[in-house]
Amino acid sequence: MKGRSAQRLARLQDILNRGGTIHLSEAARLCGVSEMTIRRDVAASDGAMVFLGGRLVMADNPQYAPLYDLDAEKGSHSLAKQRLCQGAAAFIEAGDTLFVDCGTTLMPLASSLASVEYEVTVVTYALNVANAVGHLPNVRLVLLGGLFYASSLSFGSEDMPQAIRRLGINKAFISAAGMHVERGVSCFHFHEVVPKQAAIASAMQRILVCDDSKLGVVRPAYFARLDEFDVIVTDGDADDALREGLPGHTPRIVGV
Template structure:
């Protein structure tokens, strides 16, 4: 690594310590070089700075842990997720078209819906689609949005997914998040999830954030929505009650705690 590269990495490290994440284009502009040069600098940084989906983060910052595998998350706060999905199911009405987000939080929603309910389910998550495929719901229609497959989250990404969401009439969008902060909003691990989440939030009649207590006041690499973008939030536990009070004081969306 030459001296100029080391200087750029030091400048980027200082910027990341202040901001948490930095788009690659902004990093290049900050250093007065091309994005390719920044990528070469990162490759030579011995892992101190990481790049995820066009954004830079400090690799040793626990808030931006990139390691997420769906199989390791499915049992995490499982009882809380069951309660969250029971509350979410109570908000579903006959004839609704539902968008159900990826991850493990909303898989249990499948079992909570009445068997005879007439409903259309839209998802880009393979694990969610599999859960509904195995459920005996004769009046359910399942719409699976495909594209490039991402094994870590068992979900699909790409322009086709986002375009399809925008063409659908969605009554309720149930959105999951890996981190939620009152002032910074909702975030997730994977940047390919950002566009589908944002499209569903924008085009649904109602968007409902569903996140257990372990996600509260946590930030992940990929920001996708302000808290005010949601019509309602469902969370859990004693931390959820404390958070509910804080959100109410900030004129945020109504929060239900289960």
Template sequence: MNERSARRLACLAEALAERGSLHLAEAATLCGVSEMTIRRDLAAGDGELVLMGGHLVRAADPRYAPAYDLDDQRDRQAAAKRALCRRAAARVEEGDTLFIDCGTTLMPLVAELAGFRELTVVTYALNVANAVARHPGLRLVLLGGLYHPASQSFGDDDMARVVARLGINRAFLSAAGVHPRHGLSCFHFHEVAPKRAAIGAADERILVADATKLGVIRPARFAELEEIDLLVSDAEPSRLPRGVASLAPA
């Protein structure tokens, strides 16, 4: 590796120590070179910095974790997720348009909606869409794009604009990490755009997260805690973030 490459990698490592992740385009701009040059620098480096979903992260960063796989997560905290979704569903009113996030946390929510006759569900998650399609009283809006098998969800650059055009009463959001300083995060960077769009479009933003997600940081940060109107969690009240309205264990 030449000296200029080493200086660029050192600069990027310093930036990542503060910010956690950098989009490849941001890294190139910061160093005043092309994205291809950054890729070459990484290939010549010692593996300290890696690309993950188009974003640069430090391999040793505690926020960096093996990729989330929906099938692996399906049975984890299953009873807690059902109980949380039952409480979250109490917020729903007939005639609502709901955004339902991807992952396994919110899957039980669809079953809680079965008794409604005038609901519209917006989602980018295939597993959620399949569940909604089985209920004739629920109207489905499936956001498309490139399919990501690990999370059974879609990603597209235009998705945020599509969501912004919809009238959403309530956005039900999931997160792999809920941290008092670092906010809400997930494993996959393609999920950030639809999550951000739903937060911006919805009248009420509801985060459903079991206790294992609290205090955790994942690679793709998508919101501040203050952007959430209500946190539904089974964590003890002493562990819940301050300043955020919460539904604690009954």
């Protein structure tokens, strides 16, 4: 990390260690740089600080550890999710077997399959995704079962990796609650780690779909490095920040 970036982060961390939070705009003002620069600093850091609702907090501060609320997430960044899924849908081809994970980010992608003429197979462990595509005549649904987790409308089981490996998955569409250049990709729920990792390992092409509000954020359940993906579909500040933070040409960054 460059010296000035480290100095800015040290100053912000010193403030946060006294308790409380700092709004992104205030952090930028204190350091005399743009908000994008602060986002880049945090994204390239060691994960000690994360963004929570537009505010910087210490990652290990239990007072600000959020709970996942599926109902609240449905309306969160809805326009961004629509744009992201439009970009992600460009990778789908006729006859593909698609892995689509849980949450709300990829729901517009699942819903968009109603408007295509070709046939695809959708593999998922998410009940909301299954409900969105199960009635479509052009979609063959494979619903992975197990213990049901109402908090995320998804299933989990120890046998899920074997079931995923038996399937020929062309593209795995993965969402995340946290996206950090150094600390990788993470989510809220530990039962999601197994199917996400199995799909990443099995798929011919791995596509991360994540809006810029997740940039620099670390959640409890780590599941992958950013360089394990072939494509990252993102928006806003994350586009430039990831291009700068990830050397070389892998993964491919698609800004929408």
